Amino acid sequence: MKPRRVAITGLGLISPYGGDATDFFARLCAGESAVRYLLTDDRPRPVSMPFVCCPDFDANAALGRPLAILMDRFCQLATAAAFQAWDDAGFHRARNDEDRDRWGCSWGSSLGGALAIEKAYREMWLNGRERLPPSSVVMGMHNSANAHISIQLGLGGISTSHAAACASANIAIGEAFHRVRSGEAVVMLTGGSDTPQAYGVARAWEALRVIAPASADHAARACRPFASDRAGLVLGEGAAALVLEDWEHAEARGATIHAEIVGYGTSCDHDHLVRPSAAGQVRALHAALADGGLDAREVDYINAHGTATAEGDPTEIEALNTVFGPHAPALAVSSTKSMHGHLLGAAGAIEAFATVQALSAQCAPPTAHLDDRLDPTCAGVEHLTSASSRPLRAALSNSFAFGGSNAVLAFRAATA
Amino acid sequence: MKSIELIREFLHERLEIEAERITPDAVLAELGVDSLTMLELIFEFEDRYKIDMPEDTPFPKTIGELITLMEGIIASNQAAS
Numbered sequence: 001m002k003p004r005r006v007a008i009t010g011l012g013l014i015s016p017y018g019g020d021a022t023d024f025f026a027r028l029c030a031g032e033s034a035v036r037y038l039l040t041d042d043r044p045r046p047v048s049m050p051f052v053c054c055p056d057f058d059a060n061a062a063l064g065r066p067l068a069i070l071m072d073r074f075c076q077l078a079t080a081a082a083f084q085a086w087d088d089a090g091f092h093r094a095r096n097d098e099d100r101d102r103w104g105c106s107w108g109s110s111l112g113g114a115l116a117i118e119k120a121y122r123e124m125w126l127n128g129r130e131r132l133p134p135s136s137v138v139m140g141m142h143n144s145a146n147a148h149i150s151i152q153l154g155l156g157g158i159s160t161s162h163a164a165a166c167a168s169a170n171i172a173i174g175e176a177f178h179r180v181r182s183g184e185a186v187v188m189l190t191g192g193s194d195t196p197q198a199y200g201v202a203r204a205w206e207a208l209r210v211i212a213p214a215s216a217d218h219a220a221r222a223c224r225p226f227a228s229d230r231a232g233l234v235l236g237e238g239a240a241a242l243v244l245e246d247w248e249h250a251e252a253r254g255a256t257i258h259a260e261i262v263g264y265g266t267s268c269d270h271d272h273l274v275r276p277s278a279a280g281q282v283r284a285l286h287a288a289l290a291d292g293g294l295d296a297r298e299v300d301y302i303n304a305h306g307t308a309t310a311e312g313d314p315t316e317i318e319a320l321n322t323v324f325g326p327h328a329p330a331l332a333v334s335s336t337k338s339m340h341g342h343l344l345g346a347a348g349a350i351e352a353f354a355t356v357q358a359l360s361a362q363c364a365p366p367t368a369h370l371d372d373r374l375d376p377t378c379a380g381v382e383h384l385t386s387a388s389s390r391p392l393r394a395a396l397s398n399s400f401a402f403g404g405s406n407a408v409l410a411f412r413a414a415t416a
Numbered sequence: 417m418k419s420i421e422l423i424r425e426f427l428h429e430r431l432e433i434e435a436e437r438i439t440p441d442a443v444l445a446e447l448g449v450d451s452l453t454m455l456e457l458i459f460e461f462e463d464r465y466k467i468d469m470p471e472d473t474p475f476p477k478t479i480g481e482l483i484t485l486m487e488g489i490i491a492s493n494q495a496a497s
Contacts, residue, residue: 131463
């Protein structure tokens with residue numbers, strides 16, 4: 001099968017700002033943070049941290065109660081984002097005449113149905129319940145999101161989930177991209193979702209001492225990637241979905257093409273579970289450029305992994321300086337995590353969403369809270385501290401996960 | 417609570433089926449009650465009445481059969497206790 005071009009024809013997301021895709025990107029460009037202070041009523045000690053929620057998300061309204069009631073929240077967010085992307089692509093949810101047996105779903109999530117599993121334990125160990133409803137099985141399973149999406153959209157090809165911590169969605173999207181490019185699939189619905197507010201998850205991250213300190217008054221500015229006073233990452237819940245489609249198929253039906261996905265590169269640091277390695281990231285970046293047939297000088301924007309941890313940020317910039325060499329000073333870089341937080345297994349999805357919108361709008365969003373406070377160890381690239389309208393030919397989106405799993409996606413602005 | 421009321425409440429909450437459609441001769445499959453929903457309903461029933469439904473209980477086909485089954489089990493549990 002000859003390699004094909006792959007169009008992005010559908011975008012969907014559950015926005016922490018509550019609005020639609022256009023509103024989300026406008027707020028990113030305005031440098032507006034969605035980070036808020038989260039205080040739960042958990043026993044024995046509440047979760048108290050900066051966090052990004054999707055408070056306006058109404059699962060029953062988005063999915064209908066009979067469907068929503070059988071899903072964990074990560075799956076509700078996923079399916080609602082998938083529906084949006086599907087509608088945006090101009091497809092009908094019900095199978096019409098077209099054969100969707102070679103259309104599939106590849107979903108990314110780090111935690112899967114963690115909330116459902118946690119609820120089950122809580123009911124038994126804390127509330128003394130002796131048995132669990134049978135739906136606990138299908139709500140807790142990691143592949144519930146892709147399974148529901150495939151059922152709802154009538155996708156007869158592969159349906160799978162990818163779990164690689166913070167690289168989950170980039171890997172899910174990259175694997176979906178390769179399937180369309182190879183001709184195995186005509187259309188792939190892909191993306192990611194996660195809900196790190198699960199009590200056991202949030203408290204575990206806290207213990208790792210990488211979470212920005214809690215402060216009800218200053219939560220919005222809690223996540224400051226690349227800044228000299230950065231103090232750690234901010235977790236968030238959410239979901240974003242993309243429709244990847246064979247280019248000729250998209251053109252033939254007159255679909256709107258938001259951007260082209262051209263490359264996908266992966267690597268493992270094979271070094272340390274949590275300490276990032278520039279060498280491993282360099283290999284993933286080189287692999288993505290090579291896979292996309294991109295010259296480094298064609299890349300005009302990078303949506304960085306940029307979590308705002310002490311070690312992660314300078315390591316990523318070191319990798320970018322190594323790969324882009326003399327082009328690095330002209331390379332626009334931003335971490336939109338400063339505004340939408342770190343969605344763990346969904347990070348790559350919401351950042352692919354932002355990157356595609358940047359290419360489509362020819363405007364790169366900034367890193368919020370970075371004015372006049374750039375850490376010298378993160379210097380060498382053009383850090384955007386405000387949105388920048390400029391010609392953007394190609395862009396990368398980085399995800400560098402615990403476990404040393406690295407995944408980089410490469411996109412081009414849509415051109416016939 | 418009478419069995420029919422429990423069934424109505426459950427099917428309304430899960431499948432948004434109006435109470436008027438839950439009549440003894442209504443066929444469960446036609447109402448959209450699949451095997452997973454039936455397992456959930458049995459669980460709800462067991463949980464509510466603190467009883468165990470025998471594992472080999474055949475799935476009823478109609479609301480009427482379901483009511484007969486539930487009330488039979490409630491009666492035998494009350495007789496046993």
